[in-house]
Amino acid sequence: MKGIIFSEFLELVESTFGLEVCQKILDENADEGVYTSAGTYDHKDLVKLIISLSKITGISIEELQAVYGKSVFTNLLDSMPELKINSSSTFQFITQVEEYIHLEVKKLYGDAKPPKFDLISSSEYDMVLDYISARCFSHVCFGLIEGCAEYYNEKIDIQMKPIQADGSQVRFTLTKV
Structure with missing residues (x-):
């Protein structure tokens, strides 16, 4: 890390x-x-x-991770100004995480092992994606999504469901409210 x-x-x-x-x-x-x-x-x-x-x-450990994730979202966005230009909503931003952010991280740091986001489905109002990481920081991911929604001034219901018992794969279901 x-x-x-x-x-x-x-x-x-x-x-x-x-x-x-x-x-x-x-x-x-x-x-x-x-x-x-x-x-x-x-x-x-x-x-x-x-x-x-x-x-x-x-x-709780989970709440601390979520608070951390939410707090670092703005720093993440500031470090990649292209994303501000190419994203106007939470869902647009999230679709670029795997395609852009994690790709750039791997270019900058060859030994980096960022989590994987597997987009299951997406519509104007709903998005389903899997967070996959051996580090099991899905609550940090939850906080990042919260920070993203707050940045774009959107109300989004975020549901988490473990796919793997050890937390290495968690399904997020996002619904615009």
Whole structure:
């Protein structure tokens, strides 16, 4: 997992819960908290930080992941201005994730293993897609979709259904409200 993910997570923790909480989760995990954006790190280290934050705050791991996903959406969009030009809705943006974003990530970082989005169906009002990733961060994906809908000022009902028991494949059903 790329270091930028860790850096943005720690930034969110510090801005939301304070420097003390951020330092506490790092200390609990013997983590120095130093990540380079292009560096590659074990995703399990991020999971440990999220678990520690959940214990300290009393907020569920799933909710913390969703909040994180929602908070990083704007940074993701800002890092790829072409998507602002080519997308005018949540559904348009999502259809470009696999075709554009993940392709660009792989070009920039040859060793990157982004999740896969498999578009099952799409209409003007509904979209069904599968999130596939061994990292099992479907709640981050949920938050990203929320952030996307908020950015495009759309009300979208988001339903998640695990396809694989381990969370490595989750079906999202999105419905414009």
